[in-house]
Amino acid sequence: xxxxxxxxxxxxxxxxxxxxxxxxxxxxxxxxxxxxxxxxxxxxxxxxxxxxxxxxxxxxxx
Numbered sequence: 316x317x318x319x320x321x322x323x324x325x326x327x328x329x330x331x332x333x334x335x336x337x338x339x340x341x342x343x344x345x346x347x348x349x350x351x352x353x354x355x356x357x358x359x360x361x362x363x364x365x366x367x368x369x370x371x372x373x374x375x376x377x
Contacts, residue, residue, distance in 0.1 A: 324367070325357030331374035345373055 343353040356363030
């Protein structure tokens, strides 16, 4: 089984989640996406264009 790697955007999101004390599940609920879909965005399996701006605003990413 190969190990998945986060995209640069995914790494930034993960760091902000840790800093804010939020979980991926909480973020997914706040932006209206499933936890699985959010994970797919972070690992580059889906573009997530519909959600990226919401993710950035939610976590204060510029």
